[in-house]
Amino acid sequence: MLEFIQTITSGIAVGSSYALMGLAMVLVYKTSEVVNFAQGEMALVVSFFTYMVLENYGFPFYVAFPSALVFAAFLGFFLEFAVLRRAKEPNILGMIIITIGLEMILMGFVSWKFGADPKTMPFPMSPYDSVEIGGVFMSSLEVLTFVVALSVMAILFLFLKYSKLGVAMKATQQNNMAARLMGIRTNRILMVTWGISSVVGGLAGLLISPTTMQPYMMWDPMLKGFAGAVMGGMTSLPGSVFGAYLIGIIENLFGLYVSIEFKSVVAFTIIVLVLCVRPSGLFARHYVKKV
Amino acid sequence: MKMKRILVGLAALVLVFGMAFAAGAEQGVTDTEIHIGQWGPQTGPAAPWGSVARGTDAYFKMINAQGGIHGRKLIHHMFDDGYNPAKTKAGVKELQEGIGMFAWVSGVGTAPGLSVMDYLMERKIPWVGPSAGSLHWIEPPQKYLFAVYPLYYIEAKGLCRYAVEKLGKKRIAIAYQNDDYGKNGLKGAVEALEKMGLKLVAQIPVEKSDTDMKPHVMKLKKAKADAVLLWVTPTHAIRIVGTSKAMKFAPQWMSTSTCSDFPFMYKISKGLWEGVIAATFGELPDSDNPLLQKYKKDAYGKYAAKGERWGLFYYAGILFAEPLVEGIKRCGKNLTRERLVKEMEGIKNFKGIGGKISYGPLDLAEPYACRQGQKEVFLVKCLKGGKYEKLTGWMEIK
Numbered sequence: 115m116l117e118f119i120q121t122i123t124s125g126i127a128v129g130s131s132y133a134l135m136g137l138a139m140v141l142v143y144k145t146s147e148v149v150n151f152a153q154g155e156m157a158l159v160v161s162f163f164t165y166m167v168l169e170n171y172g173f174p175f176y177v178a179f180p181s182a183l184v185f186a187a188f189l190g191f192f193l194e195f196a197v198l199r200r201a202k203e204p205n206i207l208g209m210i211i212i213t214i215g216l217e218m219i220l221m222g223f224v225s226w227k228f229g230a231d232p233k234t235m236p237f238p239m240s241p242y243d244s245v246e247i248g249g250v251f252m253s254s255l256e257v258l259t260f261v262v263a264l265s266v267m268a269i270l271f272l273f274l275k276y277s278k279l280g281v282a283m284k285a286t287q288q289n290n291m292a293a294r295l296m297g298i299r300t301n302r303i304l305m306v307t308w309g310i311s312s313v314v315g316g317l318a319g320l321l322i323s324p325t326t327m328q329p330y331m332m333w334d335p336m337l338k339g340f341a342g343a344v345m346g347g348m349t350s351l352p353g354s355v356f357g358a359y360l361i362g363i364i365e366n367l368f369g370l371y372v373s374i375e376f377k378s379v380v381a382f383t384i385i386v387l388v389l390c391v392r393p394s395g396l397f398a399r400h401y402v403k404k405v
Numbered sequence: 406m407k408m409k410r411i412l413v414g415l416a417a418l419v420l421v422f423g424m425a426f427a428a429g430a431e432q433g434v435t436d437t438e439i440h441i442g443q444w445g446p447q448t449g450p451a452a453p454w455g456s457v458a459r460g461t462d463a464y465f466k467m468i469n470a471q472g473g474i475h476g477r478k479l480i481h482h483m484f485d486d487g488y489n490p491a492k493t494k495a496g497v498k499e500l501q502e503g504i505g506m507f508a509w510v511s512g513v514g515t516a517p518g519l520s521v522m523d524y525l526m527e528r529k530i531p532w533v534g535p536s537a538g539s540l541h542w543i544e545p546p547q548k549y550l551f552a553v554y555p556l557y558y559i560e561a562k563g564l565c566r567y568a569v570e571k572l573g574k575k576r577i578a579i580a581y582q583n584d585d586y587g588k589n590g591l592k593g594a595v596e597a598l599e600k601m602g603l604k605l606v607a608q609i610p611v612e613k614s615d616t617d618m619k620p621h622v623m624k625l626k627k628a629k630a631d632a633v634l635l636w637v638t639p640t641h642a643i644r645i646v647g648t649s650k651a652m653k654f655a656p657q658w659m660s661t662s663t664c665s666d667f668p669f670m671y672k673i674s675k676g677l678w679e680g681v682i683a684a685t686f687g688e689l690p691d692s693d694n695p696l697l698q699k700y701k702k703d704a705y706g707k708y709a710a711k712g713e714r715w716g717l718f719y720y721a722g723i724l725f726a727e728p729l730v731e732g733i734k735r736c737g738k739n740l741t742r743e744r745l746v747k748e749m750e751g752i753k754n755f756k757g758i759g760g761k762i763s764y765g766p767l768d769l770a771e772p773y774a775c776r777q778g779q780k781e782v783f784l785v786k787c788l789k790g791g792k793y794e795k796l797t798g799w800m801e802i803k
Contacts, residue, residue, distance in 0.1 A: 117627065120652075124619035230452030232640050234673045242677060244651040253651035325647060326640050326673060334616045362617075369620030375583060375610050377620060 120250050121366045127256035129362025130263040134318035135332075135339025136346070136354040137267060141311040143348050144274075145287045146304055148198075148209040154336030155220035156193070156312050157319030160186045161327060162228050164320060165235050175238050182320060183313050190312030194305045225329045237324035259321045266314055267355045274351070283307055334378075338362075341385050347395025357396065431741045433507030439477050439733065439740065441465070442506040444486045444493050445513045445536075451488035453639065453669075454513045456713070457536050458483045460722025461511055463708035464700065468730065470707075475738050479730075482506065488513070490520035497521045501530065508533065508745065511725040515539040515585045526550065531745055533732070534725030534778075538662070540589055546772035549742070551749050551764060553725050553778045557586060557661055559802040560684035560782055561593030561634060564659045567682070567784055567796070568632040569601050572657060578607035578630035580621055580645055582637045587611070590636030590661060606630050611637050611645075618648040625654065632657040639664050643674040650677060662686050662782070666717040671791030679789055682796065684782045687724050687759045689793045690715055697758045720758060727757035728764075728778055750775070760799050 135153060142150045164182040167173050173181075197216060201208060241255040252260075274280035285293040286303045294300050318339075322331060339354075342361045346353025361381045369377035388396065433440040445458030465479040473479065482500050486493040493512075500506055501524075508531040512518050515537040525532050526547050534553035535542050538560065542552040561579075568574040579594050581587030591608060598604060607628035609621050622645060625633055633656045635642040642664045649655065658681045664670055665683035668690070688694045700723055705715050713719065728749065733740065735748040755762040760781030768775045784796040 117623070121620070121623060124617075124623070128617040128619065225448050225452075230448060230455075231669075232453065232643075232673050234675055240675065242647045242650040242675070244653070246653070251652045253648075256651075326643055328640060331616070334614060365617070366620050366623075370623055374620055374624065375612065378612055378614055 116249050117370070121370050122363055123250050123252055125363030125366040126260065126359055127252050127362070128366070129342075129359035130256065130259040131318050131322055131335050132338040132342050132362055133263040133355040133358035134259075134266065134314055134321070135335050136343040136358045137263075137270060137339075137351060138311040138315035138318070139336075139340055140343050140346075140348060140351060140354045141270070141307055141314065143343070145283050145307040146209070147206050147287065148213065149340070150213045150308075150311070151210065151336070151340075152193070152213045152216035152220060153311065153315045153339075154332030155217045155224070156186070156189055157315040157336075158224055158329065158332045159189060159220055160312070160316035161235065161319035161323045161332075162224050165228075165233060165323065165327060168236050175236075179320065183316060186312045186316035187309040190308035190310070191305050193312075194308035198308075199301065199304075221329055228329075230329055233327045234325070235320075235323035235327055239324070241324040255321065255324060262317060262321065263355065266317065267351055270310075270314070271351050279303075279306065338381055341381050344385055345388050345396055347397040350395070350397040353395060353397025431507060432505040434477070434740050437477055438480050439474070440480045440482060440504060440506050441729075442497065442500045442509045443481065443483045443511050444496055444517060445483060445511070446488040447485035448487050451514060454488075454536070454663075454718055455485070456716065456719040457511055457513050457722040457725070459710070459713065460704075460719040461726045462722070463704040464723040464726055464730075466708045467700070467704040470703075474730065474733050475740075477740070486517055488517060490516045493517035494520045494524065497524065501525075501528070506530065507740075507742070508729065510534055510729050511536045511722060513537065515541065518542070519585075522547075522550070529742060531729075531742055531749075533729035533749070536721065536725055537586070538589065539585055541585070543772040543776045545769060546767060546776040548767050549746060550776065551728060551778055552776055553728055553759070553762065555662075555684075555686050555760065555779045555782050556593075556777065557589040557636065558593035559780070560661050561590040561636070562597040563684055563782055563784065563800060563802050564634060564682065565594050565597035566601070566802075568657065568659060569598070569603065571796075572632065574632040574657060575603070576606045576629055576631045577603065577634070578609070578625050578628055578632070578656075579605055579634040580609045580611055580625065580637060580641075581634075582641070583610040583612055586663075587636045590634065594634055611641055613638070613641075615641070616644070618644045619652075621645060622648045622652055622654060625649070625656070626652065630656050632659060635660040635664065639666075639670060639673075643670070643677065646674065646677050646681070657682065659683065662717075665785060667785070667787045667793055668791035669714075669716060671787060676789075678787045678791070681787045683785055683787070685717070685785050686779060686782050687717060687721055689785070689795070690717065690720075691793070694758060700758065724757060724759045727759075728752060728755060728762055731755055731757075752778075760801075 138153050163185050164178050167178045244251045244253045282298045282303055286300045342358030343354035345357030365377050368380045443458050445455050446452050447455040462481050465481045469478045484496045511534050513536045518535045531549045533551045538554040538557040581591045609624050660683045662685045665685040670678040688697045732745050732749040736744045750764050750766050753763045760779045762778040765775040781799040781801045783799050786794045788794050
């Protein structure tokens with residue numbers, strides 16, 4: 115029984131970083147219906163920027179981490195403004211391809227600038243200390259990630275529901291033309307969305323980096339986060355978080371009780387199944403666009 | 406008709422002279438140069454092993470600065486294959502069919518090496534010191550392929566014996582990468598334990614794409630392992646040890662030579678690597694071995710790029726190339742591939758900066774004796790700060 119609870123806890127622990135990535139992707143998707151495959155690599159750039167500030171320039175944590183988040187926001191602004199907005203007659207598929215291109219460029223940049231040797235980020239908390247409750251373990255870094263993921267979800271949820279900017283973001287997604295006619299500067303909204311999603315993704319990157327950093331580290335969390343978001347319906351924030359945790363838990367259970375070799379694949383099998391049964395995901399209402 | 410006969414005669418003449426010319430000059434060798442090829446990942450997930458090729462490069466430059474070998478300079482052609490077998494094959498073909506290499510040296514990775522092994526062997530091109538301890542290089546033995554890197558398989562055997570006989574461990578488990586590299590380790594562990602009447606209590610496959618190691622650690626913990634062999638990449642090894650620490654699971658960790666670069670492992674694991682026992686195949690970086698010190702001064706000191714670290718994999722690039730250089734030296738002025746093979750086969754108990762190296766005439770029944778050069782490893786333990794403690798001397802494992 116203890117083993118079962120431990121496995122669930124482990125699933126939740128790993129699900130938190132997926133959840134953050136999922137949230138970031140859902141944000142962009144909500145406003146532009148673009149799936150941003152560069153999300154992981156944007157977080158990668160943010161993490162390595164932080165590493166550089168801490169290791170090479172010797173800034174303290176309380177300077178490095180906030181400045182990393184500011185950097186993340188500007189990175190998001192920049193990519194939207196300089197790359198995506200420049201696309202001529204953009205359709206969604208084209209935009210998605212652009213994000214895949216960005217993904218490769220950013221990863222190439224990090225490999226070139228920092229080399230492919232694994233590194234580790236200094237962090238105020240050891241990633242290898244743990245909290246124990248009744249024989250069940252969770253590392254303190256995972257507890258932190260869990261708290262961050264849930265708080266970010268709550269903040270974003272409230273922000274989109276009640277703030278003016280949040281409502282404008284929603285409006286932009288639902289009908290770009292009408293939103294613009296209502297006086298919303300949709301371009302700017304898109305830029306801000308990219309900024310916010312970059313910050314959320316960057317948080318995930320910063321929380322993954324204290325164990326090991328290397329240019330490939332964000333690919334897996336990004337894909338799993340995306341998978342979780344698809345499961346949750348791609349437009350629902352709580353849905354994507356729930357989906358991410360579900361994937362973490364199923365992976366761990368499957369790894370322990372069925373086959374550890376196919377643990378990584380199981381997540382994607384579930385997605386195919388979910389999409390067959392409920393194409394719009396577990397949480398989102400099926401949204402039909404009127405022509 | 407007459408014209409035709411003359412033409413045929415001419416063609417025959419050209420053919421005969423052409424062949425005589427081909428027999429006279431070996432591909433990749435001139436009076437002043439010997440062309441040698443090598444691949445090694447400088448980008449991608451295996452890039453940390455890229456220093457092997459850079460080490461070889463500095464070694465060749467050192468030899469050239471000292472006058473070369475019998476008046477010939479070693480021209481080193483290395484390329485980045487990103488640990489991608491398709492790129493390895495394309496790059497090898499390009500260099501072989503473009504410039505024409507006399508021989509190939511080292512080359513990181515089992516999969517990249519396997520992708521070009523048949524190509525090189527069919528063309529009778531010597532290849533010395535593949536930088537991976539795979540059984541594929543010697544089973545079956547190939548006339549033109551000389552392995553140096555001690556087999557992962559014997560490293561696993563050595564570690565298991567040490568764990569049982571010296572440390573009194575009874576419950577041994579392994580976490581292995583689910584490919585040829587990992588399975589070679591698994592095979593060695595199974596065989597060594599069988600001889601001592603024991604069995605692995607758990608054998609956990611790790612996929613290269615896995616980042617979450619909790620299920621793996623749960624299984625190891627459930628099996629109550631008291632010693633665990635890690636036959637995975639350095640990153641995975643650190644993740645497994647770290648996750649175990651967080652889950653309060655502390656067996657004796659043991660690992661392969663691929664994770665025996667302790668200063669590096671200690672740093673990126675934030676000190677967790679302390680206490681890990683590993684097998685290794687070359688002198689330690691701070692060893693007072695005179696030859697190693699000479700390489701450090703004359704090869705690394707003069708030709709290494711800025712920021713290059715004097716680590717195990719860097720000078721492994723020298724270690725893997727030493728037998729080739731010895732073979733070329735023994736050929737004298739008359740350097741051909743056939744002669745090189747013959748001279749290499751005559752190498753007995755050659756001592757460079759690794760264990761003793763011996764080859765023998767090709768014998769299909771004795772692949773290990775005739776084509777596996779280095780058969781010795783020794784065990785080391787990681788101390789505080791990434792320092793080494795030698796646990797055993799060089800030991801030959803049968």
